[in-house]
Amino acid sequence: MASKSGSTPQHTDPNSRQARIAQMRRAEQARERRNKAIAITLSSAVVVGLVGFGAWVLIDQKRTEQRKQEAAEQLRREAEEIRKKPVEGEQLWDVKNLGRNHVETPVKYEMNPPVGGDHHPRWMNCNGDVYKTPLPEVNAVHSLEHGAVWVTYNEKAAPAEVDKLAATVAKTPYTLMSPVKEQTGSIMLSAWGKQLTVDSADDPRVKQFFTKYVQGEQTPEPGAACTNGLAAK
Known part of the structure; x- marks a missing residue:
């Protein structure tokens, strides 16, 4: 009787599992x-990008x-050129003849509005202040001594021109504005x-006058305050 042949057993390589794990x-x-x-x-790219953006x-x-x-x-150079040129049509007074005493009594000025002379110890606020009523001259003159430009007008001035001037004054330190009924010119x-008469706020001499005389060389007390003075009542 033939013997029964058996199959050869399969042996697992003990290193195969370790090899797969490795x-x-x-x-x-x-x-x-x-x-x-x-x-x-990526980090380097981000850093480079941030550095580049920061730069x-x-x-x-x-x-x-x-x-x-x-x-x-x-603007400074343009202003310097403007200051070198005279303002056409302006009136000039000898400042040696303009008193600068502080007084608390009425003062009779030779011109209207006044451009200088003895004045009250307290100045009108002139930090772009627009007044709707007439001002005491003796206080306004003190503002001029501090280097302010005083814009005045009467009933002959067109309301639109007054509004334009008021807008200019309101944004310009060392300026003030008020009505003066008795003055000869409308504006x-x-x-x-110094004094200038014009008919329009768009007259180029208005800008020239501001540039030349707001804290200009004519100022007796440059740098003096235009605030903490007398305000409108």
Whole structure:
């Protein structure tokens, strides 16, 4: 009787499992290295981008500041040129003949509105102040001594012109504005020893007068205050 043949038993390689585990670990480590490299690359790109953006912002700010400085310098040069030229049609008084005493008694001025002379110890506020009623002359003259320009008008001035002048005064330190019924011109601008009559707020001499005489060289007390004085009642 023939003997029954048996099948050969399958033996598992004891190292195959460990080999697969090692291979998986190597693959995982490779992925970690790739991810780390990607993260470093992305981080570097972000840092470079932020540095670049920051540098651009600083450069842009510097350029903006430079443009502002150049514009300011241009305005300064233009103002210097304006100050060198006389204002056509202005009236001038010898400042040596304009008193500067502080008095608390009435003063009779030679011109209307006055452009200088003895005056009250307290000045009218002149930090772009627009007054709707007449001012005490003795206080307004003190404002002129501090380098203010006083804009005055009478009933002959068109309301639209008055409004334009008021807007200009309101945004200009060392200026004030008020009605003066008895003045000869419809619109008059006064500084210490200087006066100009115009018919329109758009007259280019208005800007010239402001540029030349607001805290101009004619100012007896440059830098003196235009606030903390007398306000409208």
